[in-house]
Ligand SMILES: NC(=O)C1=CN([C@@H]2O[C@H](COP(=O)(O)OP(=O)(O)OC[C@H]3O[C@@H](n4cnc5c(N)ncnc54)[C@H](OP(=O)(O)O)[C@@H]3O)[C@@H](O)[C@H]2O)C=CC1
């Protein structure tokens with residue numbers, strides 16, 4: 001038996017509530033490390049906190065592909081770890097593995113078939129990138145832009161990204177630029193974030209929605225209107241962007257984080273004005289879900305890996321330390337405490 005730490009959901013915030021670190025509890029538990037055929041013992045290296053997890057805190061997630069976390073049970077999500085013992089013919093001690101359903105636990109015994117083996121050279125040994133730029137958020141940015149953005153190289157297009165300094169947004173803007181957008185404008189929640197987007201990631205301009213009048217600032221940054229909108233946040237910010245979009249333009253409906261603490265369906269209903277703007281200007285607003293493009297993931301990860309290795313895409317990350325900080329990190333990410341991908345390092 002091994003004593004390990006895990007995080008359980010101790011209470012729910014309620015569909016209309018803001019999540020709090022008190023909703024999470026860290027506790028010790030005993031793990032039987034005797035393996036059955038096919039099982040592996042893993043040590044957790046990094047865990048991911050992601051916006052969709054807010055929906056898993058409700059007893060009804062509102063999405064058929066999301067299971068609710070159960071009260072008093074260990075939480076799961078994206079994770080990466082190292083194999084410490086194996087009775088699985090496909091996995092050896094020292095292998096790096098990942099899963100979408102990794103338990104928030106320092107060590108675990110799991111079926112080897114429930115994880116994917118990671119090639120550490122894909123991320124130059126920077127294993128947290130498996131949960132970020134060369135993982136689900138990277139694929140979301142890449143496939144979101146390519147499947148729904150309709151970027152045409154040389155056409156002088158303008159792309160706007162909300163939630164622009166986060167895991168998906170910071171990559172989506174860089175990919176828009178690489179794919180040929182002439183102007184790439186980010187919207188995010190601090191001057192420091194705005195400065196980073198422009199000085200480090202090559203965005204044309206950035207708008208601090210907490211300080212500036214978004215409508216005026218966008219008119220200045222996008223004098224020819226908006227052709228592609230990568231929408232991570234929804235709500236009033238998106239209403240404003242959509243009001244400045246050109247005829248025949250495209251909204252990539254990636255996420256609506258500004259509405260996740262409200263009891264509304266996903267995607268949340270739009271105001272009458274915004275529905276009218278979409279209709280009158282024939283704006284295509286397609287919902288995008290990265291999990292619907294599994295057949296494009298392998299090729300996508302290879303491209304993202306190349307871009308990161310060659311420095312064509314820069315990676316931003318905010319790293320917290322220790323399993324006791326999972327709840328705090330999740331709540332911090334939900335309120336803008338992160339720049340780039342929010343990661344929690346669990347062990348070396
Ligand atoms: N469709 C898909 O397949 C996927 C969708 N997503 C979605 O993409 C979006 C971004 O996810 P991800 O990159 O992981 O997270 P981020 O790294 O972007 O972190 C969340 C960010 O959201 C911003 N934010 C929080 N509340 C608000 C608000 N009320 N208004 C505006 N901005 C807010 C904060 O930045 P700031 O300081 O700017 O406020 C915060 O840093 C989410 O909506 C998520 O659900 C993610 C993965 C896959």
Ligand SMILES: CCCCCC(=O)/C=C/[C@H]1[C@H](O)CC(=O)[C@@H]1CCCCCCC(=O)O
Pocket residue numbers: 051052055061062063065066067068100101136254255256266289290291292
């Ligand atoms: C209901 C709000 C969803 C908002 C959009 C979003 O953030 C979607 C994220 C998914 C994305 O398609 C890739 C993911 O990893 C997210 C979903 C993960 C599903 C894990 C399911 C685990 C389980 O519940 O069994």
